[in-house]
Structures are given as C-alpha cells and as structure tokens.
Amino acid sequence: MSRRRRIYEGKAKILFEGPEPGTVIQYFKDDATAFNNKKKGVITGKGVLNNRISEYLMTRLAEIGVPTHFIKRLNMREQLVRQVEIIPIEVVVRNVAAGSLATRLGLEEGERLPRSIVEYYYKADHLNDPMVTEEHITAFGWATIPEIDEILNMSIRVNDFLSGLFLGIGLKLVDFKLEFGRVFDEDQDMIILADEISPDNCRLWDVKTNEKLDKDRFRRDMGRVEEAYQEVARRLGILPEDPGRDVAETPTEEDA
The missing domain is CATH 3.30.200.20 (Phosphorylase Kinase; domain 1)
Structure with missing residues (x-):
C-alpha cells in the first residue's frame, strides 16, 4: 500500500x-x-x-x-x-423513545413518539455533545437559518426513506444521528449528507421481538x-x- x-x-x-x-x-x-x-x-x-x-x-x-x-x-x-466542511452539529432524529430521550423525559423505552422529533447537539466530546437549539446554532455562527432549514428538511426526508427501507426487512428505525457538511458546487455553497449511516449511529430493533441490532449491545454489555x-x-x-x-x-x- x-x-x-x-x-x-x-x-x-x-x-x-x-x-x-x-x-x-x-x-x-x-x-x-x-x-x-x-x-x-x-x-x-x-x-x-x-x-x-x-x-x-x-x-x-x-x-x-x-x-x-x-x-x-x-x-x-x-x-x-x-x-x-463539517458543520459542528449532530442531528438526531427520534421515532421511538430510547436512550437519552427516555431518560430525560421519563419515558418508557420503546414508547412510540407522537411524531418524529429532531434534536441538535453541538459536536464537542469534551463537553459531552450538549443539546443546543436553533438559537445557539445561529448565534454562534455554526450554520445559517437557510442551512438549518435545509438540514431539517433533508433529515426528515432521510428518516421517511430509511424508516420504510428498514421496515421492509423487519427492522424498526428507533432513532439515528446524521452529520452534514458544506461543499462549493456550481458557484454556490451546498449542504450534503456526510459521515456514515450504520448500526454505529442508528438504533435498529427487530420489529417482532424488539431485539437490539445496533451499538446499544456494546453500550449495555449485552453481548453478540x-x-x-x-x-x-x-x-x-x-x-x-x-x-x-x-x-x-x-x-x-x-x-x-
């Protein structure tokens, strides 16, 4: 090599x-x-x-x-x-109560949410990736209002598509994390999906048994x-x- x-x-x-x-x-x-x-x-x-x-x-x-x-x-x-150019925001889309959402709001894990919820977290490991609002994102210049709108619309579209795709193979898309970046394309800045989509950043449960088929098995020492x-x-x-x-x-x- x-x-x-x-x-x-x-x-x-x-x-x-x-x-x-x-x-x-x-x-x-x-x-x-x-x-x-x-x-x-x-x-x-x-x-x-x-x-x-x-x-x-x-x-x-x-x-x-x-x-x-x-x-x-x-x-x-x-x-x-x-x-x-990575935007320093992690976008988390949640369909089912699990992880930190269930802990924060006292929800039962596995409870279907009234609708999909989109959350933003500032990418900073040393701060434990704190949750932020659109106000924080625009105030600190991490992204503009039009960029946030584009990111939100794209995240919802990704969620709709992946939820159907995974349901077709017997998996429930509980929640997942996305990252976005900027590229200069045809004389204008463009927001595109970056990083990866995998069991590392998606919670995937078997539709029939709710068996976890993602990194939660590592987080919780579940084995296999x-x-x-x-x-x-x-x-x-x-x-x-x-x-x-x-x-x-x-x-x-x-x-x-």
Whole structure:
C-alpha cells in the first residue's frame, strides 16, 4: 500500500488525503466507543460491515435525490468521499423513545413518539455533545437559518426513506444521528449528507421481538455485538462472505 497523508482520526474512522483535490479516503476502524469515549472496545469486523452498510444506504439515498459525500467504495474498509466542511452539529432524529430521550423525559423505552422529533447537539466530546437549539446554532455562527432549514428538511426526508427501507426487512428505525457538511458546487455553497449511516449511529430493533441490532449491545454489555451488525448486513443483502477479513491492511501515512 502506498503511504498516504493522514488528515484526521476519529473514534471510528480515519481520513486520508484523497487521490484528487476535493476528495478524501475514509477508513472504517473496528474500534468502538460509547458515552463520549468513556467506554472503549473493539468489535471484530465492524469496520468492514459499516463500510458496506453505509455504502448501500448512502447510494440508496442518492437515488432519491439526497446529496451525499459518498463517491464509491474502494475496498473492504475504505471508501472515497467528497471533502466537506463539517458543520459542528449532530442531528438526531427520534421515532421511538430510547436512550437519552427516555431518560430525560421519563419515558418508557420503546414508547412510540407522537411524531418524529429532531434534536441538535453541538459536536464537542469534551463537553459531552450538549443539546443546543436553533438559537445557539445561529448565534454562534455554526450554520445559517437557510442551512438549518435545509438540514431539517433533508433529515426528515432521510428518516421517511430509511424508516420504510428498514421496515421492509423487519427492522424498526428507533432513532439515528446524521452529520452534514458544506461543499462549493456550481458557484454556490451546498449542504450534503456526510459521515456514515450504520448500526454505529442508528438504533435498529427487530420489529417482532424488539431485539437490539445496533451499538446499544456494546453500550449495555449485552453481548453478540458482532452478530447484530452481521444480521443488519444480512437483511440488507450485503453481508460479505467473511465479514472479519481485512482486505485493507492497517493504514499507513506519511508525516504531514
């Protein structure tokens, strides 16, 4: 493998300089974290599965006109994506009471919400990603009102599409997190979907049994974490023959 310049390393992915200007190579790790990096571990084969799952979902979203950063998958652990200026806001769409929402409002986990709820969180691990409002977002210049409107509309559209897609394979989309970025396209700034969509940032429950098939199994020490991710990929019809095999070796980089 040729040596590449590492741009950024996060909790679940590494970004490398892409082959063309405006592109980035996104490498999916097996590392798992929870509670803002307070709990750490490894889920064998997670990076391979999340790469394939996110590729599939981003491709399907692009087919219905949702702009994304995804360009193509390069190998089992890497994909080529557009370089974006990430907006420092995590958008959480909730359909069913779970996680922090259930705790904050005293709701029973699994309770269907009156309607889908969209929440915003400031991306800052050292502050535990605090919830913020549109007032905070505009006051601190993280995004403009038109950008927030675009993000909200796109998030609702993604939720509608993914809820139906997952329901078709017997999964309930409880909630999920999205990230967005800016790109300069055709003489104007454009908001596009970035990061990934996978069991790392989606709560997915079996429709009939409510069995959790996502990272909550890691958060709550429920066991069978690898099998849960594999089951999601299997239902989507994209499970690799050997999800634990690393086609891409441990990445290398040259000093910046």
